[in-house]
Amino acid sequence: MLYMLLSNIILFLILAAFFFPKKRVPIVKRFLDFKMYVAIIIAVTVFQIIEVNLIDDFATQLIGKDFASIFYSYEKPLFELINNNLNHVALLMAVFLYIVFYPFTLWFTPLLFIVNGEEKSIKALSYGLLTIYLFALPFYLFFPVTNVYTHLHLDFHLDRFISGIDDFFYTVTTKNNCFPSLHVAVSLLLAKSSTFMKNKKYSYLMIIQAAGILFSVLYLSIHWFTDVCGGLIAAALAFKVIDHECSIEKKVLKKITPSIEERRRLNSTVIDLIKKIREELDRENIKATPKLVGSVAKDTYLRDSIDIDIFLLFPPNTPREEMEKKGLLVGRKILKDPEERYAEHPYIRGKFNGYDVEIVPCYRVKKASEKISAVDRTPFHTDFIKKNLPPRKRKDVRLLKRFLKGIGCYGAEAQVEGFSGYLCELLVLKYGSFKNVLKNAANWKKGEVIKLKDVSSPSFKDPLVFIDPVDPNRNVASALSEEKLNIFKRACREYLKKPSEKFFFPNPVKPLPDDEIRRHIQGFVGVEIDKPDIIPDNLYPQVKKSLRRIVNACEEKGFMIEKGLFTITDSKVYIFLKPKELELSPTYTHRGPPVDEKEHVESFLKKWKNSELAVGEPYCKDGRWYVEVKR
Secondary structure, X not given: OHHHHHHHHHHHHHHHHHHOOOOOOOHHHHHHHOHHHHHHHHHHHHHHHHHHHHHHHHHHHHHOOOOHHHXXXXXXXXXXXXXXXXXXXXXXXXXXXXXHHHHHHHHHHHHHHHHOOOHHHHHXXXXXXXXXXXXXHHHHHHOOEOOHHHHOOOOOHHHHHOOOHHHHHOOOOOOOEOOOOHHHHHHHHHHHHHOOOOOOHHHXXXXXXXXXXXXXXXXXXOOOXXXXXXXXXXXXXXXXXXXXXXXXHHHHHHHHOOOHHHHHHHHHHHHHHHHXXXXXXXXXXXXXXXXXXXXXXXXXXXXXXXXXXXXXXXXOOOOHHHHHHHHHHHHHHHOEEEEEEEOOOEEEEEEEOOEEEEEEEEEOOOOHHHOOOHHHHHHHHHHHHHHHOOHHHHHHHHHHHHHHHHOOOEOOOOOOOOEOHHHHHHHHHHHOOHHHHHHHHOOOOOOEEEOOOOOOOOOOOOOEEEEEOOEEEEEOOOOOOHHHHHHHHHHHHHHHHOOOHHHOOOOOOOOOOHHHHHHHOOOOEEEEEEOOOOXXXXXXXXXXXXXXXXXXXXXXXXXXXXXXXXXXXXXEEEEEEEEOOOOOOOEEEEEEEEOOOHHHHHHHHHHHOOOOOEOOOOEEEOOEEEEEEEO
């Protein structure tokens, strides 16, 4: 025991010097921060000791059988080979790894995670340890397998090097708790959990240790090869749990998924809102039916972005003007701070019980293809997703929406030109999960056509085409620009290569200092225009078209534009251009025909030889005629 104590002290001093933080850290606070994970590790350890010392003998007697003979029947050649080729140095290394270094890492590794504030690592270790033990416990209780050296009556190699070590050894394990190998499973777990550390060097050490432990348990005739395989299975199961619990997606979902209380409050608000709308419809004798649509109806909304969309479904024979008038009337009476907005026709946006609400009039049609106005298909979209999107996939839709928000590609409105919520839902339906959407999107070609079912549809020339399952004549991705599609594809590749929470929640943009801004805007020219009173979905395309015309006009006059962009504030529209040159030279080079095209050369020379616009005589260069011309 003194040898064990001294070796642990020496190892601690060496590894602490390499891996502990150089500055003082609040260790007690760190333990309190990670108390749940520490409690799991302690609980598993305590239960293992209780099982070994109080339960195991009783369970073994109850079973009354040792299954080691089954393993020996097909592993005999392996252990004959090992025991006939033992090497003293290799034995010494195996003993050191097994009885000194491995037990040391069992307590040092979680301590290292806590001291360094590595929450993801300590979480992975605790969850993985619990998973491994829950997997192994039934085998330890009801599938006793004696270790190799006991079954074969071999010398205990550990006792040869450290006298009396078996007394200590069997306080935490028994001779027949061999399948699956905890040593193999836990050493791999230590390696896996340490990969989440900022300092990756410790994980390399743990990977080497895991390989050494796998070698040691066989070389020291402690575990059967089948035990090792069982340990690998236990570790693989733990890795699966860790990847799920410690994934970036899991962490993001906690931030974007509404809590039970938030859901309860929202559902109560929706019920109350629809009740009040029905009462108002009855009071005004309006023949319309309120219907909850959108992400709230489909339960794919983000907790920080909740819009309640209520559509008022009018009979198809209702005159359009009457439908709009009555729809607006109901919206104004029900909502607080009502604001009239416009899409294809007007609707009301306002507040109800603290939530943003839109009340939109539309026609109640039998099929989406029979729509009278564009919004008439929205209820069909809602019904389709509610029917076809499994509840377990809603989290994937939320992840995709938040991912797109993080990279600035969420929203089908004109100022974004990105992905609509409905398109996100269809992509998850098509590919099955958030990760699969990213994997497939990374390889989309320009003009990629996606369908849920093989239906006939017209051809589209958009950058991405997703045929609407409720109306095959429509492309759900028609609002998506090529620029935003390329941003999304690149983000998919980058995230799959190196996942990060910053894709979902990017760091806020810090304004540049004034002098830095002045340096960056050198060479730009700008136009300031009063913002017209036009809805954004109409304003943005018009400004974009104006920008294009200005660029074309400049280039026709000889000013080549390197970059053109615009921004819209509450009161102004700003258009910015960066020309290659702010001033043009007095002349420009006019290119003529190749020298071997005699007729064209003759015409060119006739026009320019005595022209007042020409500066100097026409000349030949690299097989072609040129002339310098005044602007």
